[in-house]
Amino acid sequence: MNKLSAQFLDIGYSDTLAGGNSFLHRLDPRAKLIATLAFIVTVVSFDKYAVSGLIPFCVFPITLIALGGLPAGYLLKKVLLVSPFAILVAVFNPLIDRQVLVRFGSLAISGGWVSFISIFLRFVLTVTAALVLIALTGFNQVCLAMAKFGMPRPFVVQLLFFFRYLFVLSEEAQRMLRARQLRSFDRRAMQWGTFVSLAGHLLVRTLDRAERIYLAMCSRGFDGRIRILRRMKIGLPETVFVLGWVLVFVFMRFYNVPSHLGALITGRLS
Amino acid sequence: MSHHIVETAALQYTYPDGTAGLKGVSLRISHGESVALVGENGAGKSTLLLHLNGYLTPTAGQVRIGDYALTPDTLTAVRRSVGMVFQNPDDQLFMPTVFDDVAFGPLNLGLSGQEVERRVAQVLETVGAGHLSKRPPYKLSQGEKRSVAIATVLAMSPDILVMDEPTSNLDPLSRRRLIELLKTFKHTKIIATHDLDMALDLCERTIVLHQGRITADGLTEKLFQDEALLRGSCLEKPLRMQQCPVCAPRKKHPVRE
Numbered sequence: 444m445n446k447l448s449a450q451f452l453d454i455g456y457s458d459t460l461a462g463g464n465s466f467l468h469r470l471d472p473r474a475k476l477i478a479t480l481a482f483i484v485t486v487v488s489f490d491k492y493a494v495s496g497l498i499p500f501c502v503f504p505i506t507l508i509a510l511g512g513l514p515a516g517y518l519l520k521k522v523l524l525v526s527p528f529a530i531l532v533a534v535f536n537p538l539i540d541r542q543v544l545v546r547f548g549s550l551a552i553s554g555g556w557v558s559f560i561s562i563f564l565r566f567v568l569t570v571t572a573a574l575v576l577i578a579l580t581g582f583n584q585v586c587l588a589m590a591k592f593g594m595p596r597p598f599v600v601q602l603l604f605f606f607r608y609l610f611v612l613s614e615e616a617q618r619m620l621r622a623r624q625l626r627s628f629d630r631r632a633m634q635w636g637t638f639v640s641l642a643g644h645l646l647v648r649t650l651d652r653a654e655r656i657y658l659a660m661c662s663r664g665f666d667g668r669i670r671i672l673r674r675m676k677i678g679l680p681e682t683v684f685v686l687g688w689v690l691v692f693v694f695m696r697f698y699n700v701p702s703h704l705g706a707l708i709t710g711r712l713s
Numbered sequence: 714m715s716h717h718i719v720e721t722a723a724l725q726y727t728y729p730d731g732t733a734g735l736k737g738v739s740l741r742i743s744h745g746e747s748v749a750l751v752g753e754n755g756a757g758k759s760t761l762l763l764h765l766n767g768y769l770t771p772t773a774g775q776v777r778i779g780d781y782a783l784t785p786d787t788l789t790a791v792r793r794s795v796g797m798v799f800q801n802p803d804d805q806l807f808m809p810t811v812f813d814d815v816a817f818g819p820l821n822l823g824l825s826g827q828e829v830e831r832r833v834a835q836v837l838e839t840v841g842a843g844h845l846s847k848r849p850p851y852k853l854s855q856g857e858k859r860s861v862a863i864a865t866v867l868a869m870s871p872d873i874l875v876m877d878e879p880t881s882n883l884d885p886l887s888r889r890r891l892i893e894l895l896k897t898f899k900h901t902k903i904i905a906t907h908d909l910d911m912a913l914d915l916c917e918r919t920i921v922l923h924q925g926r927i928t929a930d931g932l933t934e935k936l937f938q939d940e941a942l943l944r945g946s947c948l949e950k951p952l953r954m955q956q957c958p959v960c961a962p963r964k965k966h967p968v969r970e
Contacts, residue, residue: 458849583809583849603809610851611803655804662766662797663869664789664821671808672816672826 457521457574460513461581466680467511472580472588474681478503478688479576483569485692492544492557495701497564503688504571511579518578522570529566533559582606587673600669608652616645717744717779717872717901719765724774726760734760736925737774742901742918749912749933750905752922753947758877758905759800761922765875765903766795778873793822796871796900800878802858806850811842811861814850818869836867840894856887863894873901880908909937909951921946
């Protein structure tokens with residue numbers, strides 16, 4: 444199995460983490476969802492050259508990782524795995540925006556580089572927060588929380604099914620690839636024709652499977668609505684969790700902690 | 714209780730591509746019977762099963778489940794009384810967790826939350842999967858998946874259990890457990906299978922299908938003695954009814970004669 448697909452299948456692991464039993468795991472999914480959304484919105488709302496103001500925000504994911512007992516290394520690897528997307532988005536900034544913004548002695552840093560770093564920081568913060576949310580809550584619970592907040596039912600069902608059959612489908616693709624590999628000997632690269640045929644088969648198989656699943660649903664009384672029994676309760680811990688974090692975010696948004704801290708220290712030193 | 718009866722009359726089905734699936738199948742299975750449906754690959758076993766809960770509509774002929782002739786109007790009632798366990802549990806377990814999956818049917822029946830929880834706990838206990846309730850289905854072993862798939866159907870409290878290859882892909886011990894479990898059910902059972910030893914264990918009656926027609930219908934023990942019939946339907950005597958290769962006098966294998 445190649446590395447990338449191993450990583451891909453590894454998504455199931457973050458769901459295993461959600462089976463933990465810390466205080467954070469037990470919180471109502473909706474509370475965690477709101478806090479994470481508030482976090483993401485605040486981080487994204489900074490202006491395009493913000494760097495120092497963003498740094499304190501790492502306190503949110505770090506606290507959750509520490510208190511939830513999550514493996515930080517694993518999460519970091521997952522973030523790096525998707526980082527090329529962010530880099531691709533930001534990579535042209537240094538080329539286009541060449542106006543010098545900061546000078547360290549003779550070293551001039553252009554606005555493009557600053558915004559590049561800013562974008563990358565934002566990416567790391569938001570993706571980590573989302574991954575932490577999944578690892579603390581579980582993908583399905585997050586979906587159900589969204590449903591409780593009034594996200595249209597069809598979207599929720601799509602997401603649930605997507606997650607359920609992601610593994611089945613990727614295993615199927617994996618088996619087909621293996622079968623091809625074992626019979627292709629020295630020809631490492633897949634030929635176009637073979638690829639088309641493999642992809643086509645996968646599609647047809649998926650359709651067949653969809654048909655069988657639909658059949659299974661029908662034979663258990665499916666009438667177009669998926670009902671899920673889940674009790675959710677917002678209590679004192681949830682309220683404190685959400686309010687506490689939102690206050691912290693607002694504070695860090697309007698009060699640049701590092702620059703004030705810097706001023707404080709340099710002020711003392713002088 | 715007439716509602717546990719399954720009856721088909723001159724059932725014919727032709728697939729859209731023109732392949733004949735069933736060419737006139739008439740049978741009557743009465744309350745509490747346990748029937749094995751055997752035959753070669755493509756004999757029409759699964760096609761027949763798919764008619765029993767109204768998924769396929771016959772080209773000609775009729776299906777009756779209990780008091781209802783199967784029509785679009787009676788479909789809901791029929792699906793409620795015919796519980797269908799599919800061959801691949803991955804097709805049957807589509808919800809996020811085992812609990813949600815087992816609760817899917819009862820919730821669709823409109824039962825209250827408490828009643829659903831009670832039922833789910835009860836059927837999971839029955840199939841010995843109580844501890845799996847919170848697990849996602851893709852993390853279960855084949856044997857566990859099969860048990861849960863059966864639980865999802867039992868939760869609807871059907872009168873008739875229809876199963877497609879329940880013992881396929883199971884290790885011998887899981888297979889044995891499943892057989893013992895199925896023995897305890899009092900439902901009318903219709904089991905399509907290639908596992909003739911299981912048929913011998915579970916079903917007093919066997920129906921042999923061959924190329925879309927019934928070629929034999931009778932007592933399992935008697936039919937499985939009939940080597941000519943079995944060979945004609947691409948079957949073989951159950952292993953248990955063959956001679957022991959170690960202690961019996963040497964004799965050529967019946968099929969290779």
